[in-house]
Every structure is written in C-alpha cells, then in structure tokens.
Amino acid sequence: MKTTVCYWLIFLLLSVSTIAKTQSQEAHIHGLATLTLALENKALEIQFESPAANLIGFEHQANSPEEKQAVKQAEVILKSPKLLFSFAGTSCKAIEKTVDISGVTDREHDQHKHHNHSKDHDDSSHSEIAASYRFSCKNTQELNSVATTLFNQFPRIEKINAIWVTETRQGSELLFPNRNTISLR
Numbered sequence: 703m704k705t706t707v708c709y710w711l712i713f714l715l716l717s718v719s720t721i722a723k724t725q726s727q728e729a730h731i732h733g734l735a736t737l738t739l740a741l742e743n744k745a746l747e748i749q750f751e752s753p754a755a756n757l758i759g760f761e762h763q764a765n766s767p768e769e770k771q772a773v774k775q776a777e778v779i780l781k782s783p784k785l786l787f788s789f790a791g792t793s794c795k796a797i798e799k800t801v802d803i804s805g806v807t808d809r810e811h812d813q814h815k816h817h818n819h820s821k822d823h824d825d826s827s828h829s830e831i832a833a834s835y836r837f838s839c840k841n842t843q844e845l846n847s848v849a850t851t852l853f854n855q856f857p858r859i860e861k862i863n864a865i866w867v868t869e870t871r872q873g874s875e876l877l878f879p880n881r882n883t884i885s886l887r
Contacts (some may be wrong), residue, residue: 731753732755732858733858734752734756734859734861734862734863735750735752735753735756735852735861736751736863736864736865737749737750737850737862737863737864738750738864738865738866739864739865739866739867739884740866741842741845741867741868741869742869744839744840744842745836745837745839745842746794746836746837746838746842746845747834747835747837748834748848749835750780750832750852751830751831752830752859753830753831754805754806754829754831755858756858757776757780757831757856757858758772758773758775758831760772760806761805761806762806762829763806763807763808764806764807764808776831776856777801780831780833781799781833786851786852786855787835787849787850787851788848788851789847789849790845790847790849790883791844791845791846791847791887792842792844793840794839794840795837795839796836796837797836797838798835798836799835799836800834801831801832801833802831802833803831805831842868842869846887847883847884847886847887848883849882849883849884850862850877850883850884852882853877853878853879853882854879860879861878862876862882863876864876864877866884866886868886871886871887
C-alpha cells in the first residue's frame with residue numbers, strides 16, 4: 703500500500719513539476735531555479751531546471767567561442783553530481799545522469815551552416831537548461847537531508863524552489879546560498 707501511495711505522490715510531484723515548468727517558462731524569473739526530488743526504495747531522483755542565464759549568462763544560441771565554452775563548462779559541471787549534491791544519514795551513488803542544453807546549442811546549425819538570426823532569437827529568448835540524476839542509496843530511510851552546491855557552481859542562481867517527496871512525507875522550501883540544504887525528515 704505504501705508503494706502505491708508513493709507512486710501516486712511521485713506522479714503528483716511530476717505533474718506539479720510540469721505545471722511549474724510551464725509557469726516558469728511563462729514567467730521565466732532570472733535568479734530562480736527548480737529542484738525536484740523523489741525518494742523511494744533505494745532510489746533518489748533529482749531533477750534540476752533553470753533559465754540558461756543563471757548558468758551561462760545568456761539565453762540565446764551560443765555563437766562565439768566564449769559562449770560555446772560557457773555552455774561546455776556548465777555541461778561538465780552538471781554532469782558531475784558529486785560536485786553538486788551531498789547526503790546526510792546515508793551514502794548515495796549516482797547511477798544515471800542526463801543534461802539538456804539544447805536550448806542554447808544549435809548542432810543543426812553547425813552541421814548545415816545556415817542560420818536565421820531573428821528566428822533563433824525569438825525561439826530561444828527564454829532558454830532553459832535541465833539535468834536529471836538518479837542515485838542509488840544504501841538506506842533511503844536514513845537519508846535525512848540533501849545539500850547542494852549549485853549556488854557555488856552557478857553564482858547567478860539566487861534561490862532554488864525545492865519540491866520533494868518521500869514514501870512518508872512531502873514538502874517544498876526555498877533554498878538560498880546561505881541555506882542550501884533540503885531536510886527530508
């Protein structure tokens with residue numbers, strides 16, 4: 703029964719995340735990012751979404767070598783969950799990670815060598831960058847909190863809206879550079 707309830711909570715949380723993403727694309731507040739956590743059995747799933755400006759300083763397609771380097775550097779950091787998250791109460795190991803930087807890269811442009819500047823600017827004026835992580839934890843029942851260094855890695859992030867669900871609890875809180883820990887218990 704607990705597992706069924708948790709699946710429904712995860713579904714609800716993902717639905718809320720989708721709604722929040724839709725609203726954030728409409729509102730698109732610079733300085734604000736979203737972190738969603740779901741904990742069940744021995745698995746912890748974390749989703750991170752942010753306006754590209756928070757991570758790389760711009761939201762258009764990367765064109766100059768400096769912009770392409772900024773995108774590459776952000777991607778390297780986001781693909782390093784050990785740099786971004788720490789756990790209190792038990793150990794967790796990253797087993798999957800994905801990073802979506804497609805809003806600021808134009809691989810098709812690079813391959814075909816044609817570019818419509820006004821179209822790209824309109825389509826990408828509110829680009830997002832997203833990352834997903836799946837961790838395997840020794841004992842999720844002992845996982846007390848998750849801390850993040852996203853503020854240190856990306857100083858343009860001013861606050862993070864954190865939403866979380868476990869098998870027994872759910873909650874949300876606003877994280878800041880000086881308060882970067884999500885308490886799960």
